[in-house]
Amino acid sequence: MVTFILNNELISTGKPTGSSLLDFIRYDMGLTGTKTGCREGDCGACTVLAGSLTGSTVVYRSTLSCLMPLGNAHGKHIVTIEGINTGHLSHIQHAMVDNGAIQCGFCTPGIVMSLVAESASARTTTAESAIAATAGNICRCTGYKSIRRAADAIADAMREKDTADPVRWLVENKQLPEYFLTIPERLASIPGLTETEDSGIMIAGGTDLMVRNADELAESDIVTLYDRKELKGIRVEGGRCIIGASVTISEAGESETLKKYIPEISSYIRLIASEPVRNMATIAGNIVNASPIGDITIILLALNAEVTTGGSRDSRTLPLRELFLGYKKLDLAAEEYIRCISFTYQPEPALFSFEKVSRRTHLDIASVNSAMHVVMNGDLIAGCHLSAGGVSPVPLYLEKTGAFLTGRPVSAEIVLQAYEVMQQEISPISDARGSAEYKRLLLRQLILAHFLKLFPEKINLSTVQL
């Protein structure tokens, strides 16, 4: 039985653990404020809060109920728009109404819930953070300018927020119903989910499988990986950074450990999916999805990462780049899963760059993405790991291009010569994300962007002949 608190009600259900939380909310519980927009995590109309007990407090994050397998709700506080209403409009709802940020209203509950998640977070709420929180919510009516004005008003209303205990502050200021204060104790009394390794397909965040296999999963029980303690956490051991498989993209973006090594990590992470998807999607999920364009995979390839397997077979550790055998084909047996990912680490900034171009800058799949990690020895490149997505059947580690650059000085001429090597290594195809010709040109541009970012003084633009 999956047990969780839905708004103010303890729920136990025997529905298949692979079925979607959205369907449960709307059609079993009749809570129709949560809307169905796309069922693929691309519109945000179904956004709810998922609160997890962390110590004695509950940490709330925005979550897409269409992508959340019911099993992942176990032990959590799930909050829908109905669960935040107090009988009067909250500052957030007022801001939306007063600033004309509501037209047809279909996207509104999702936007309100994204903003509630932001207000309940332990960070200072600014207009910018409020806007970022709603970046996964598509509105086809307003053109967003009014939502931005609402974000300004919300930031104003949240100025005094107690970031040490935001939920209590919201309750005390009548922005959330009082029952929120009873949730930590009530969640603590829910026992863990009982499931066995062979009770179904393994799912972590669900953000890919819940789209691809929705109908099959609706009838199936799953093995949940998302909340397993042994798969969580980012730590440093023996000069290596070890990331648990179920670390979410949000957690990676917030990691102080990673920030020391890649200071721009949070801005890179913002180019990946949207806040609620990042709250759900896991690092290992992005790898085993095996998309030739997985953003996290591209970053990890340039970090020359290794993966370590778990499951009923003997554990193995192999370079990430050797995991990909062909289009959507992995060197991973059915009974294996990824336990953790690791790479060489130092607590100081690396020469690292990630670039991504998509049709729309945010919440879109890349046309081409690329990452580069360089180690210098004086004026010479001592090591170069370069990766690119969208240019081959697999997320590509550009071994030859990296090898070509190694041992050479950084200059515009060398970059031009590296292009030639790179063009031999890639084999893009034309599809909805762009023509092969475009992808070749774009990767050239992104490699130049890496060098301009990391070595601005060494690349003379006039010699590159833009």
Added chain:
Amino acid sequence: MNNPEAINHSTGSSNYLDDIPVLKNTLYGVIFGSPSAHGKITGLDLSAAMDTPGVHRIFTRRDIPGKNDIGGIISDETLFAEDEVHYRGQPVALVVADSEHNARKAARLIRIETDELEPVTDPRLAKEMGHLLIPSRTFRMGNVTTAWQECDYVIEGRADCGAQEHLYLETQGAYSYPADNGSIMIHSSTQSPTLVQRIAAKVLAVPMNRIEVDVARLGGAFGGKEDQATFVAVMTALAALLLQKPVKITLSRGDDMRMTGKRHPYNADFRIGLTSDYRIKAFSTVMYQNGGAAADLSPAIMERTLFHSTNAYFIPNTEVTVHSCRTNLPPNTAFRGFGAPQGMFVIEAAIAKAADELKIPARIIQQANFLRDNDVFPYGQVARDVNIGKCFAELDRVFNIGQLEREIADFNSRNTLYRKGMALMPICFGISFTNTSMNHARALVHIYQDGSIGISTGAVEMGQGVNLKLAQVAAGLFSVDPARVKIETTNTRRVANTSPTAASTGADLNGNALLIAGNKLIERLKDVAGQMLGCNPGDIALHEEKVFRNGAPTDITWEKLVRETFLRRVSLTENGHYATPVIFFDKSKEKGHPFAYHVYGTAIITVLLDCLRGIYNIEKVLIVHDFGNSLNPDIDRGQIEGGVIQGIGWMTMEEVLFNSRGRMLTDSLSTYKVPDIYSAPEILECRALETEGPGPAILKSKAIGEPPFMYGIGAYFALQNAIRSFNPSWKPDYDAPLTPEKVLMRLYNNK
């Protein structure tokens, strides 16, 4: 005035179609669409699907008691495919089961065999093959043939623009159930309740009075639910009738994107002639409208293209032809602007190309040719109260166009990897359904004996704020607290024979009908007040919930007056009928006076282009718009902002792709991208032109829904100017949308 709709939306308590509490024994439908874009059906095997647990029945064309005909304007479209399929996704069968999940599972087991025929997706090819939806039409004024000789410059070119998916957040849906006396109740997410009623009656072979259609609100529509909500609604009605059970269909996003039509892509050849003072002497164009497999609204959309092919310019010699081409794509349909954006894109492309060849900014040509009072449109209407020149002058006064141009030139001279571009986009948009007979509406007003007011009209609320505008009209007219006014659902039993809520006319037509009904009621209330006070009704006024006599308040409140009127057996219910005056159009001559008035405006759009990556931001959109005397500036501002960004999306980001077999490659939100919050322009400033407003507009507040969309066209040309600054050797082309891919390829073309 508070918007009660918005408050309910913010708490999640507004019901949309799929939120209606379902009745016991409700069944769910999933449509089986053709996997082939063009073929003869040789076999249809439903057996495995029928054997799926939970399946009640599978409907095909054989089950239709009436006519298998859902064509709104012409009868060329079936509810279910007959012997041939004409586009991928064309409905072939409807599976009805105890759950949507089971219906979907069963639909996957349907096997269809077809003899494949070659699909045609290119409208030029379709024209060549003689595949036209309706006969082609041409608007002519002056004589282009002789005018070319008088031109100093004649420039020719080609301009193409792509489709656009509506992406209303609420997908198409309907819920029907049997009611008493053989009636069917249909809840439909439609802009056209009467169309649903009429077509359902035809398909079900029952009179229209046996079909009731009710619409509470739509989760976005933008034209996409004007004609294309019908097939879903009629299918639920058919199944409800034949099974005598409630039946609901909510299209999945993928089915919605694959089965329904889009904004029409257009391809065009143009020729423009100018004299040395940059006056446009002559303009001719031949446009190929990609209509898809059936007419749907294409004939009307083609007509609006013709009406707007010279945008806000006076061109003495014009000849504009549109071919409405039948292709093997889903029938393309209404979308905000309704053919006008495509027409305007062509004239703006022609001007841009001329400017490019003459090496002057396009603005010089635009400015030299603005329409003036008493100029004649190519369709014969004489232009009155022309505000385009005033809008431009105000735009220049407020925002200083010359200064903006200098700033951009300066930025471009100082930067290598980033360039800016700017464009001016004027608009002139005619208000009225171009089909004169549709320009009418009715309002039914009940004043209840407690003083509350219930109003029913033909207007459908879809986010455009028509309910709030109607409530404002009523509260103002009766001079009562707006809280007394309730706008009811749109229902064919309360208000019959309605036109769709479309063509930006919802508030004008229904608001004017409401005024007529309300004024009749006020007459009667004044009569009663006169009797109560023993004075002439002419001395009575209603003001802020009180009866005034000769300008002085009396102790008769609104509630007391209403109560007394009721007790005196005077009717507190009234019906108002409004038909737009003056308008007419003679199709045999292609001349007339089709529009009640025109909406004008001008916008400046500036973009910042990252020339390394080929990506861009829309920096500024600066607008002076002619609202007339805006009834609700907040709503109107929202329509401007939403319209502009949708227009920018059409021009820069949104791309519907089909392969050569007619399969849509962009049938999900992960492949079809619309603007997100970060795509919105950093600055969007809109100033109102101070004008009195035209008579036929509701309380002189001009229609607002569609016109702002076309400001977005400026984004194409602004971006193009930024590309030119980086790559002067590139010869501009006119092929929207200008996506990041096209931008990067053009930045490095010939380099």
